[in-house]
Amino acid sequence: MQTFKQNFNQNFNQNRLGLLLTIGLALIAWPLGKRFPLIGAPVFAILIGMIVRPIILPHLDLFKSGMTYSSKKILQYAIILLGFQMNLFTVFEVGKQSLAIMVFTLSTAFIVTYIMGHLLKTEPIMTTLIGVGTSICGGSAIAATAPILNANDEEIAQSISTIFLFNIMAVFLFPALGQFLNMSDYGFGIFAGTAINDTSSVVAASTAWSSLKGNNTALATATVVKLTRTLMIIPIALVLSFLQTRKHKDQNLSISKIFPWFILGFLLTTVLSTTLNLPENIVTALITLGKFMIVVAMSAIGLNTALLKLLRNGFKPILLGSICWFSVTIVALIVQKTIQLW
8 A cells, every 4th residue: 555655646746747737728628618519628628738838848848747647648547437428228229220331431431541541641640540530439539549559649639630620510511411411300310420520529410400400319319329439449449459569560569568458448437337327427427527538638739749840741631531531421321321211
């Protein structure tokens, strides 16, 4: 017990300044995300971090350790807590109807990003992060897979910013597209849940649709479908871990060293949320804490990101993201129409 206390105190003292800074920036970004949910607190956190970076740059070494802890460890703990928002029974019920669309959209995202990444000569890690973010659940999927790929903070910030751009476009375009195609409420919910990246954008687009139609069918359906997609983090993370060990086998890199153990924590909290009748206020508090911890991590990522370099390198990732997003949207529509979930 004494050893644990000493290690904890040493770890906290070493990371204290960086932790306090990232938490402070997160406390600024959090209400902004509430006020402007279309943008979201994680994006605000990255932007604020990049703005503050030049101010602390002369003293960056004082904050570096805590910033690294926030962008790595706290990010992983956040993913674990987000498992409490899942209910496997609900996921399986709605998921079995949208599974075919998910399989095709996931396959499309990875195939398109792989091909276009080679053609555009984007960095492999950036290519993978954009593919994961587009196919699964935006920033959360990027956050979950970045440690496996050993992505740096600029790559994470660039990929999240790219995904954010197309989230915004989807919120405005999808309801109009759904009306043009004469979709049902349920059909639009399936479409939004499978083709929009981030949960907040899924909710925003389906809420706009539900407001037009006077019922919450689209919103309820889209939310559950989106959460079902979130579970795809688990197999994708495992596959990426395996590929990383194959890629670096000459360096004696074993899967146990890079295995995303926090994904097992995510699975455990998902099972607990499904099987235990936990009080709703406790579950809500845990999910909220997990979301806030992601904002803390994004603050650290913003602090580690040079804005000018990000802008200079921004064209190719945005082009890659646009092609991937467009391809996923078209495939989702085709498959949904084919299996008559319109």
